[in-house]
Amino acid sequence: MDGRRHVYGPVPSRRLGFSLGVDIIPFKTCTLDCTYCQLGSTRKTVCRRGSWFPPGEILAQVKEAVESGQKIDVITFSGSGEPTLNRDIGRIIRAIKKMTRIPVVVLTNGTLLTRKEVRRDLADADIVVPSLDAVSGNLFRRVNRPNRALDPEKIIDGLARFREGFRGEIWLEIMLIRGVNDSPAHIKALRAAADRIRPERIQLNTVVRPPADVEAKPLSPGAMGKIRDALGPRAEIIASFEKRKQAPAAGDFETALLTAVGRRPMTAEDISLSLGRHRDEVLKALSSLRGRRKVRKAVYEGKTYFARARG
Numbered sequence: 001m002d003g004r005r006h007v008y009g010p011v012p013s014r015r016l017g018f019s020l021g022v023d024i025i026p027f028k029t030c031t032l033d034c035t036y037c038q039l040g041s042t043r044k045t046v047c048r049r050g051s052w053f054p055p056g057e058i059l060a061q062v063k064e065a066v067e068s069g070q071k072i073d074v075i076t077f078s079g080s081g082e083p084t085l086n087r088d089i090g091r092i093i094r095a096i097k098k099m100t101r102i103p104v105v106v107l108t109n110g111t112l113l114t115r116k117e118v119r120r121d122l123a124d125a126d127i128v129v130p131s132l133d134a135v136s137g138n139l140f141r142r143v144n145r146p147n148r149a150l151d152p153e154k155i156i157d158g159l160a161r162f163r164e165g166f167r168g169e170i171w172l173e174i175m176l177i178r179g180v181n182d183s184p185a186h187i188k189a190l191r192a193a194a195d196r197i198r199p200e201r202i203q204l205n206t207v208v209r210p211p212a213d214v215e216a217k218p219l220s221p222g223a224m225g226k227i228r229d230a231l232g233p234r235a236e237i238i239a240s241f242e243k244r245k246q247a248p249a250a251g252d253f254e255t256a257l258l259t260a261v262g263r264r265p266m267t268a269e270d271i272s273l274s275l276g277r278h279r280d281e282v283l284k285a286l287s288s289l290r291g292r293r294k295v296r297k298a299v300y301e302g303k304t305y306f307a308r309a310r311g
């Protein structure tokens with residue numbers, strides 16, 4: 001037992017409401033090294049699944065959060081890397097489904113859905129949100145810098161197979177990067193892939209948080225709108241989070257703040273909403289943590305973000 005926190009938030013999510021994050025992967029363990037990743041670069045991509053933490057330890061933390069009385073709209077597998085690399089994910093999802101009626105969401109890069117056992121592991125989730133940013137091998141390597149074993153054609157095939165047997169909803173997420181994967185020809189190819197995968201929704205995102213590669217730039221709202229129209233009626237641009245007040249989080253505020261910004265860069269407002277603290281209190285804590293070099297500041301596209309300082 002490493003005493004690690006596997007559960008964080010609930011954090012405000014632009015599309016899911018208050019999302020209790022469940023992180024079952026060692027930091028930045030991933031099959032990809034996306035240029036837009038908010039967690040920084042993947043040192044070494046991997047495709048081999050592992051079992052890093054006792055499932056009972058993860059489930060005890062989920063249970064504690066669910067019973068804490070905080071507002072939780074969904075329980076979301078995401079966090080430090082690709083959650084399907086944890087080979088216990090299927091049994092953890094099934095145990096959560098027995099514990100609560102709160103919907104379970106899995107954010108995945110979809111690369112391992114080529115495997116039957118991974119498709120089976122995600123079968124009991126309510127919503128699976130796979131990403132698909134590139135259809136051609138060239139663009140896949142440029143945007144997602146994948147492990148050598150991966151092939152986009154097979155990944156699209158895996159997603160189409162997953163659709164055949166999955167009873168929940170699939171929300172296909174496409175991250176658009178200006179001047180990279182936003183050409184009309186590539187959007188047409190993405191539409192053809194989406195027609196095979198048949199997701200309930202196609203969600204268009206762009207680089208709104210500080211990326212691993214500073215060259216990864218966002219599209220304008222106008223350009224996003226044109227691509228949404230080209231992708232058809234299921235496509236939507238992920239809307240801004242509607243502000244709601246969260247009940248104050250229990251426990252040590254500083255620890256909760258460090259855990260939250262350790263998962264993704266957040267603005268002071270994100271933190272205030274997520275942890276239920278006044279913005280001034282958040283800014284004061286951030287200033288103290290920055291003074292002790294535990295948190296760093298990054299300005300991206302005119303907005304100030306705070307992230308955990310590492311090593």
Ligand code: SF4
Pocket residue numbers: 030031032033034036037038039042080081082109
């Ligand atoms: S964005 Fe997701 S899939 Fe891409 S490198 Fe980061 S953790 Fe992996």
